[in-house]
Amino acid sequence: MSTNAASAASTTREWQLAARPVGWPKNEDFQLVERELPDLGPGEVRVRNTYISVDPYMRGRMNDVKSYTPPFQLNKAMEGGAVGTVVDSRSDDLAVGDTVLHFGGWRTLAQGPASDFHKVSKVPGVPESVFLHVLGMTGLTAYVGLLDIAEFREGDTVFVSGAAGAVGSIVGQIARLKGAKRVIGSAGSKEKVDLLTGKYGFDAAFNYKDGNVSKQLAQAAPEGIDVYFDNVGGEHLEAALNAFNEGGRAALCGMISMYNATEPESAPRNLFLAVGKRLTLRGYIVGDHYHRFDAFAAEVGEWLAKGDLLYDETVVEGIDQARDAFLDMLRGANVGKMLVRVG
Incomplete structure (x- = not known):
């Protein structure tokens, strides 16, 4: 004492x-x-x-x-x-x-x-x-969401909304390090788009303010997506539903587009696609997954020390x-x- x-x-x-x-x-x-x-x-x-x-x-x-x-x-x-x-x-x-x-x-x-x-x-x-x-709850949120909730598999095409944020930027890098076929992100400025495809190694990214999100995602992922990591909700979730391949999985982490809304969002209007495409849409709270912290810290800490994961x-x-x-x-x-x- x-x-x-x-x-x-x-x-x-x-x-x-x-x-x-x-x-x-x-x-x-x-x-x-x-x-x-x-x-x-x-x-x-x-x-x-x-x-x-x-x-x-x-x-x-x-x-x-x-x-x-x-x-x-x-x-x-x-x-x-x-x-x-x-x-x-x-x-x-x-x-x-x-x-x-x-x-x-x-x-x-x-x-x-x-x-x-x-x-x-x-x-x-x-x-x-x-x-x-990176080595705290933000990193654990990304790690658990991608690997456990969305059940990422090597060769998946991954779409991350709000990808230049603290969680999204880590999600995209973990997907790349784990062998994703293609990693796509959305962000709210040209500077953030350039950051995603430059520093963070995303294969493609787009500015959601430049036009219809579904059309931009379709151009970035012509073969569809297998995993969607959702930080935004609304129009982004609607776009992911359109782009999903059969058996796609979504980790619903946050929906920042709705946090300050005083009226309900109009999107997604295509949730019916989850049936025919046999999709899994799963929300989660990181506090339920503290048991994964040691495994997360060991793997992400090693990537960080080697310079393989940037922030x-x-x-x-x-x-x-x-x-x-x-x-x-x-x-x-x-x-x-x-x-x-x-x-």
């Missing part, structure tokens, strides 16, 4: 949900407040966050509806992935100076039972921010900018993982 109370400040700055958004969140739906933390209890630690993650799923937690994860509470600190350093400890399991991964994001200081914090070992030459994407980060500086970083991420302003360096 170790303590460092003299150097561990007790004032945290944290973002709270001030009002539940209707449609696109507004600035006034959030508030940044200061709060004094209580003294540590037995078995507790205090952590100074280094990086926090802002992610699409957080938009759903702003709605007061029943879901797979509880909604954010009004006027309480929001939650999310974070990595930081233990600055005070009353636990035998974690010492001052340990690097930990946890879900007390959206704040400068996090505090609680040591069991809420997972100690990680830094990777030489790699920033600790990777534990919030991008969009890093915004300062806890004050966390709200804007989140809103920019929803608009697609990031390349790769959107992070906030707490500072």
Whole structure:
């Protein structure tokens, strides 16, 4: 057990949900407040966050509806992935100076039972921010979704929507490393399309803003697709249904096109194709698959160390900018993982 109370400040700055958004969140739906933390209890630690993650799923937690994860509470600190350093400890399991991964994001200081914090070992030459994407839940989401949920097979043609994002870019690279026949991605700008076919090794990519998604996918995959990894939903899911070969499989990871909608999406209008094509469309939540973490970390960690798997980060500086970083991420302003360096 170790303590460092003299150097561990007790004032945290944290973002709270001030009002539940209707449609696109507004600035006034959030508030940044200061709060004094209580003294540590037995078995507790205090952590100074280094990086926090802002992610699409957080938009759903702003709605007061029943879901797979509880909604954010009004006027309480929001939650999310974070990595930081233990600055005070009353636990035998974690010492001052340990690097930990946890879900007390959206704040400068996090505090609680040591069991809420997972100690990680830094990777030489790699920033600790990777534990919030490639070597964290983002990477596991991609790995499990492609290999377990969509049951990827060598020789498959794979389509990834939102492919320049944190999850999509990893999905495409894993498919390539595992022997895909063809990997196709969609993105929202020419720059992101070039990134997919250049840095990330996608065989083809298109800008969904340039025209009908179904037509663009048909041109990119003239022989059809076998696997669809869905981050977008809506028109993209409709396009995948059109393009699927018989026996195709879809991993339904997210549907960001619907997160801020106030009216139901008009697409997909062709779900009937799932019957004749004998398709499997399977949604999943990464939290149900933590048992796969060790296998994922070993394989992806090796690819990362060899330089076979690449990544991008969009890093915004300062806890004050966390709200804007989140809103920019929803608009697609990031390349790769959107992070906030707490500072």
